[in-house]
Amino acid sequence: xxxxxxxxxxxxxxxxxxxxxxxxxxxxxxxxxxxxxxxxxxxxxxxxxxxxxxxxxxxxxxxxxxxxxxxxxxxxxxxxxxxxxxxxxxxxxxxxxxxxxxxxxxxxxxxxxxxxxxxxxxxxxxxxxxxxxxxxxxxxxxxxxxxxxxxxxxxxxxxxxxxxxxxxxxxxxxxxxxxxxxxxxxxxxxxxxxxxxxxxxxxxxxxxxxxxxxxxxxxxxxxxxxxxxxxxxxxxxxxxxxxxxxxxxxxxxxxxxxxxxxxxxxxxxxxxxxxxxxxxxxxxxxxxxxxxxxxxxxxxxxxxxxxxxxxxx
Amino acid sequence: xxxxxxxxxxxxxxxxxxxxxxxxxxxxxxxxxxxxxxxxxxxxxxxxxxxxxxxxxxxxxxxxxxxxxxxxxxxxxxxxxxxxxxxxxxxxxxxxxxxxxxxxxxxxxxxxxxxxxxxxxxxxxxxxxxxxxxxxxxxxxxxxxxxxxxxxxxxxxxxxxxxxxxxxxxxxxxxxxxxxxxxxxxxxxxxxxxxxxxxxxxxxxxxxxxxxxxxxxxxxxxxxxxxxxxxxxxxxxxxxxxxxxxxxxxxxxxxxxxxxxxxxxxxxxxxxxxxxxxxxxxxxxxxxxxxxxxxxxxxxxxxxxxxxxxxxx
Numbered sequence: 189x190x191x192x193x194x195x196x197x198x199x200x201x202x203x204x205x206x207x208x209x210x211x212x213x214x215x216x217x218x219x220x221x222x223x224x225x226x227x228x229x230x231x232x233x234x235x236x237x238x239x240x241x242x243x244x245x246x247x248x249x250x251x252x253x254x255x256x257x258x259x260x261x262x263x264x265x266x267x268x269x270x271x272x273x274x275x276x277x278x279x280x281x282x283x284x285x286x287x288x289x290x291x292x293x294x295x296x297x298x299x300x301x302x303x304x305x306x307x308x309x310x311x312x313x314x315x316x317x318x319x320x321x322x323x324x325x326x327x328x329x330x331x332x333x334x335x336x337x338x339x340x341x342x343x344x345x346x347x348x349x350x351x352x353x354x355x356x357x358x359x360x361x362x363x364x365x366x367x368x369x370x371x372x373x374x375x376x377x378x379x380x381x382x383x384x385x386x387x388x389x390x391x392x393x394x395x396x397x398x399x400x401x402x403x404x405x406x407x408x409x410x411x412x413x414x415x416x417x418x419x420x421x422x423x424x425x426x427x428x429x430x431x432x433x434x435x436x437x438x439x440x441x442x443x444x445x446x447x448x449x450x451x452x453x454x455x456x457x458x459x460x461x462x463x464x465x466x467x468x469x470x471x472x473x474x475x476x477x478x479x480x481x482x483x484x485x486x487x488x489x490x491x492x493x494x495x496x497x498x499x500x501x
Numbered sequence: 502x503x504x505x506x507x508x509x510x511x512x513x514x515x516x517x518x519x520x521x522x523x524x525x526x527x528x529x530x531x532x533x534x535x536x537x538x539x540x541x542x543x544x545x546x547x548x549x550x551x552x553x554x555x556x557x558x559x560x561x562x563x564x565x566x567x568x569x570x571x572x573x574x575x576x577x578x579x580x581x582x583x584x585x586x587x588x589x590x591x592x593x594x595x596x597x598x599x600x601x602x603x604x605x606x607x608x609x610x611x612x613x614x615x616x617x618x619x620x621x622x623x624x625x626x627x628x629x630x631x632x633x634x635x636x637x638x639x640x641x642x643x644x645x646x647x648x649x650x651x652x653x654x655x656x657x658x659x660x661x662x663x664x665x666x667x668x669x670x671x672x673x674x675x676x677x678x679x680x681x682x683x684x685x686x687x688x689x690x691x692x693x694x695x696x697x698x699x700x701x702x703x704x705x706x707x708x709x710x711x712x713x714x715x716x717x718x719x720x721x722x723x724x725x726x727x728x729x730x731x732x733x734x735x736x737x738x739x740x741x742x743x744x745x746x747x748x749x750x751x752x753x754x755x756x757x758x759x760x761x762x763x764x765x766x767x768x769x770x771x772x773x774x775x776x777x778x779x780x781x782x783x784x785x786x787x788x789x790x791x792x793x794x795x796x797x798x799x800x801x802x803x804x805x806x807x808x809x810x811x812x813x814x
Contacts, residue, residue: 263789319657320656320657322755332754334755334756336654341649341756342757343633343756343757343758343790344632344633344757344758344759344793345757345789345790345792346757346789347753347754347757347787347789347790348755348756348757349754349755350754350757350787350789350790351754351755352754353754353787354750354751354754354755355747355750355751355785366787366788367788368785368787434668435751437667437668438667438668438748438751439755440660441645441660441662441663441664441665441666441667442635442647442661442662442664442667442751442752442755442756443647443654443656443661443755443756444655444656444657444658444659444660444661444663445656445657446657472668472681474660474663474666474679474681475679475680476576476584476658476659476660476663477656477658477660477663479658480657
């Protein structure tokens with residue numbers, strides 16, 4: 189009987205791995221180093237070796253394993269083909285087929301890491317009580333994932349859910365990593381919040397304690413000060429929430445989700461952030477979309493392994 | 502054998518009906534009046550009567566009819582429940598169940614009219630060569646529909662594809678019909694183009710022939726003048742295309758469609774409009790979404806009956 193599955197979340201530095209029951213109980217998790225040298229040729233091999241070792245350790249027979257889900261940092265088509273994973277050194281190939289060949293012909297399914305994390309939250313995290321969610325991940329960048337009836341919306345080129353690159357500001361002069369200018373990611377990510385803070389400080393240095401942090405100010409510092417009522421920090425959070433709440437209202441006119449799930453490092457600001465976003469969202473949302481729930485993600489760094497496992501169950 | 506189906510497109514003034522083969526060949530089409538008095542209580546009855554008459558006329562047996570698809574002017578849930586159809590006088594009820602009861606228990610499926618028109622274009626019109634499309638209908642308002650793998654994306658409250666109500670302009674002072682302010686519909690619809698033209702004329706009356714049309718200027722007049730090189734009309738088309746192209750780039754970050762299909766009365770401006778939109782879209786689109794095709798709708802006013810039929814085949 190197929191009682192178990194693996195969820196694998198491949199990052200540029202480490203690979204996170206989880207052993208799950210097919211019902212979604214996390215039995216064990218661990219990490220291995222991502223060896224990116226030689227165009228990352230060892231990565232899949234290292235993962236397979238680690239999975240074999242775990243099966244031995246737990247005395248689990250291969251016949252009891254339903255399959256392997258794997259999240260990857262780049263666009264992934266529905267058949268498991270990656271177009272490019274810059275951080276891994278990979279070009280185009282079918283990861284699902286390749287890994288299945290390497291691991292006893294077992295079923296392997298692959299997805300984009302942001303989409304897979306969204307699937308994890310939809311399955312067992314902040315989105316578990318909703319049918320359709322849009323996940324918004326506020327980390328170093330802004331990622332996203334659209335989950336409709338428990339399935340990832342991939343898009344024609346694997347770029348569905350790339351909401352960090354929605355154009356939200358005409359007046360921006362700096363380029364985004366994508367080459368665009370004025371992307372949501374430039375304001376709503378951790379680095380974006382810091383950018384907004386520095387811009388505020390440059391113009392209004394006397395009215396905020398943000399100046400005391402100097403160049404090392406973090407998004408967390410900004411939110412902590414805002415919660416204390418610091419005028420400048422409050423203004424920065426309002427600016428960030430305005431970009432994000434409006435973008436979410438735009439997203440809702442396209443897919444009308446039941447809920448938005450907010451994750452990533454910046455979401456540690458908690459209910460304060462949710463309230464700030466919700467104020468803006470309600471103002472700009474189309475009436476029939478206004479009731480969408482806005483909730484915090486719950487799985488933290490484990491969202492990726494949960495979602496990868498969800499690909500296979 | 503189930504050889505036939507009906508596609509019904511209910512509007513506030515007339516109901517359009519089509520008799521189709523299940524392969525999608527339109528055999529006959531006609532219209533009846535929409536009787537909206539007494540909260541539209543006669544509408545479904547009139548439709549059923551008209552369908553019975555057509556079966557008699559064509560000597561088609563009921564057993565040969567696969568079902569009836571119906572497009573309605575309001576949000577429709579996946580089970581056929583309408584929440585409200587203001588233009589018909591209808592409140593909340595399950596249209597599919599009700600009409601099936603009224604018509605020999607035959608299968609009936611219902612959808613929102615804009616979504617259903619999008620499905621029609623995806624099935625037999627401008628989108629027939631694509632898997633995933635977003636339809637943009639530029640009429641009196643701006644409607645939309647998201648078709649993924651041949652199916653309408655309905656959304657949690659039936660509001661997916663309501664892209665006319667994406668907020669695109671902070672500086673607007675007039676309200677949109679939805680109660681919002683600065684919606685795409687306020688600039689990219691036929692009335693929106695006229696609004697932009699009037700605003701241009703108010704500021705620059707000497708540099709454009711648009712003034713010669715006075716208050717009766719139409720969107721068609723603006724596009725005709727723009728094609729002739731009239732400076733003011735070109736500026737208005739650029740403004741309208743900028744709003745629309747940016748909004749489409751935003752849509753692409755959410756669902757990454759293979760193609761956008763542009764329909765509605767304004768789309769009669771043809772390739773000139775498509776080129777104007779495409780220039781903006783390519784500039785603002787996320788790299789992986791940039792290759793999306795932008796094509797004209799092909800079915801005109803028949804898109805609704807085609808799409809309604811597509812619901813049932």
